[in-house]
Amino acid sequence: MHSTALVLPRRECKPRACGTTMMIDTGLPTRQFADVVASFAPLIDVVKFGWGTALVTDDIKYKIDALREHDVDYYFGGTLFEIFAAQDAVDDWRRYVDAFGCRTVEISNGTIPMSNTAKAEYVARFTPELRVYSEVGFKDPTQSEHLSPQQWVDYICEDLEAGAYKVITEARESGRSGICRADGTLRTDLIRKIARSGIDMTDLVFEAPTKDLQVAMIREFGANVNLGNVAVADIVGLETLRTGLRGDTLLDFTTPLAVAHA
Amino acid sequence: MHSTALVLPRRECKPRACGTTMMIDTGLPTRQFADVVASFAPLIDVVKFGWGTALVTDDIKYKIDALREHDVDYYFGGTLFEIFAAQDAVDDWRRYVDAFGCRTVEISNGTIPMSNTAKAEYVARFTPELRVYSEVGFKDPTQSEHLSPQQWVDYICEDLEAGAYKVITEARESGRSGICRADGTLRTDLIRKIARSGIDMTDLVFEAPTKDLQVAMIREFGANVNLGNVAVADIVGLETLRTGLRGDTLLDFTTPLAVAHA
């Protein structure tokens, strides 16, 4: 960040436990991906290769080279785990992530029928060797709404006790399920219940794929909330929201002390 | 595609008659376009230069070079034909497409007043020398809704009899006209009527510019439906939808046989 006389919210440098940004790659071309990583590495803590995108192109190794060069962590989205799990091929999944040198993975049950306990057992199985993000919440909005706030809390705690590095709360790439309603609005009561349950905010990553969700989360939890499913096009914009440099959060972080004639 | 133990829907390699993806270029910068083509050529059957975009920049020849190098076909969108036709300059249009070495063209009447018979006569005129995509449906949603399902079928058949290589069903870049309602939802009754009319599915290309439409089409007609107006940003995502590698179609193509504790 440029040095100016401005007083802005404090941001930690990487590696950091809070204020992290997880960018989702939904299938960028190879050179554009490298351009994004080279331009924004200080703003990106980890890249998620969304669902099974890595399986349909041949360039994933070049993308990983770019990430390693700029010290950005990466993992394959939880849906990839679920596809292998649904075909009784979790050992193949493990070989797949090892082949790409992953130190981080995601384990979820957002689409396939799998109990939270079964998911937590997978977390426990892989957590000694890998940094495991787990996810709570379903991709189907009706199924997610049927999950009570207390169940959200219980599932998050079960995953953390199983050894999850952080737990991600589902919102999809569209912001229309999980912690969001089908119309895209945030279930504020739900995230407040989670936040007041005693779970350490450092252990949570909120999926926030739209600017409205990012603004809501930063207003609720401050500049240094962990946010996920951030689109490539929003990486710079999110950092300005965190630091009060965009209209939406300017007055949250800056009190106009000295504006003449106001 | 990477080799794994997963069982996924079968996809033909290019050149193929079904399961084709037509990508629309709405005006990418030159180097980004080349990056997209180099990264995703096996997933893209043909690129459409949207409406008159090619006329306002100077880089179309470089884009065509990139497409030829990677064996991806290309054509100018039907609106370009309509602009020339509206100015009584179809011969100039023919010279224009020849100047860019087009082997493929699109002939449509989505915007200008032109009967289907007149359009079919243009198809017949150019089809001996060029591969002609024709299009049925109007860009104006009200006009499209007034077209009865039987008229859709009749117009498609008239174009195919005139020699059209494939017929495209209009949905615009927004998915808000033609086979879609003004609110973006798919007119399922209409596309079922077309599919059950006896027209060979191989001869049809459905415009499906949004993820919701792509999911609906794949659920309706399977992994190997021909889809058009696919945005650059959706090329990889569409391929994962076709192969059950995204949450939306995962359970359509994979039966979870062996998920413990489910």
Add this chain to the structure above:
Amino acid sequence: MHSTALVLPRRECKPRACGTTMMIDTGLPTRQFADVVASFAPLIDVVKFGWGTALVTDDIKYKIDALREHDVDYYFGGTLFEIFAAQDAVDDWRRYVDAFGCRTVEISNGTIPMSNTAKAEYVARFTPELRVYSEVGFKDPTQSEHLSPQQWVDYICEDLEAGAYKVITEARESGRSGICRADGTLRTDLIRKIARSGIDMTDLVFEAPTKDLQVAMIREFGANVNLGNVAVADIVGLETLRTGLRGDTLLDFTTPLAVAHA
């Protein structure tokens, strides 16, 4: 533009006072930005670095190099001025814009509490040395709706009398405030009142971040209206709308004289 037999609306070449396009950079990676500028320079009159985006990355000087090489003007969005103003640091803002060799700036009061008179005084203070765009309208939709059409006109005139080069009418990046309603529709009555007030259209720039707004403005004021907050992805599309090369404006600029069988 390619030479064809087509009769299209006349466009001036740069530098021009009307028909200008202001592109907003919301945080492109460095090389993609250079690609955009190299590909589309004849279509872009000026680039606005949106709000405080320039402060959170280190590549702004490379972006400015690309702009200078291709003769495209640039400035920092008005929100940057407001952030400094809110912290009583306008002198620092002036040093910041000088450090990047800006000849153009934007002064606004869209977010912070500042009267139009105070804003106009800033315009007057900087206008001898800098080309000053000012902005009228608030980022908050309710606040904007409370501004009467006459107040819009009065504020625009006050800014022009203070020396503003052009006055921008607010619509945000979303097209959901200022001259637009919260649902994204254009306040046609408002812009007509402004246009009929006697203000020279050359002195106005209408923010038009969506295709629907661009179409509405071109239909209302013609091909050569000044438009702002145009997204990178819409630069080519906007030029085709201005010149009748897209379905939406084709029939506004071309009368189909000679379409057989119509």
